[in-house]
Amino acid sequence: MSNMTIMEKSDILKIIGQNVKRIRLEKGLTQVDLVGKIKAQIDTTNISRIEKGRTNATIHTLFRISQALEVPLSEICDLKNSI
Amino acid sequence: MSNMTIMEKSDILKIIGQNVKRIRLEKGLTQVDLVGKIKAQIDTTNISRIEKGRTNATIHTLFRISQALEVPLSEICDLKNSI
DNA sequence: TCCATTATTGTCATATTTGACAAGTCAAGA
């Protein structure tokens, strides 16, 4: 069964990125809106790179995003959402 | 209520670390056992630093750990487990 | 106590994330 699927680094980064983007759009937020809701400084550059799966974000960065999106961190880290 | 709790960076790193350590011990594994089960190279130094909340791990590192521990990534990222 | 296993910590070099800014792309409207 699909438990045998080997997940490459780029695969999981893409899924995490899709999760962030999907949730952000569900909340009706732009990337600028999102960074505006994050307490510490963060940049749309980084949001974009995460959403595109181009960067291997740290857990604290994903946590700050989860706070701004008002969802649990574990929702962003849910790999079962892969399309 | 406790939604007002402000989570500092060090707080969430500690919780993530506690999750890793708790699950690892539940599985009866040592840090050496754990790194032995991880496909790509990883070091017990890093496992220890993550478990102690001394490093802000990337999501891919936590993913590799979750694979070795045979739990979903989202379980490691569950911040509700805070003691 | 002695010993072995396990875990922590320090340091180093390398790689990469991050924030910042600029430039470029893209789509939707006026």
Place this chain on the structure above:
DNA sequence: TCTTGACTTGTCAAATATGACAATAATGGA
């Protein structure tokens, strides 16, 4: 077409995660 907003991408410097190794501490058993 022109403009505006939203997003992407390149580059840079600074900070830091990572892997590696060594040294130390902590733990438990004989």
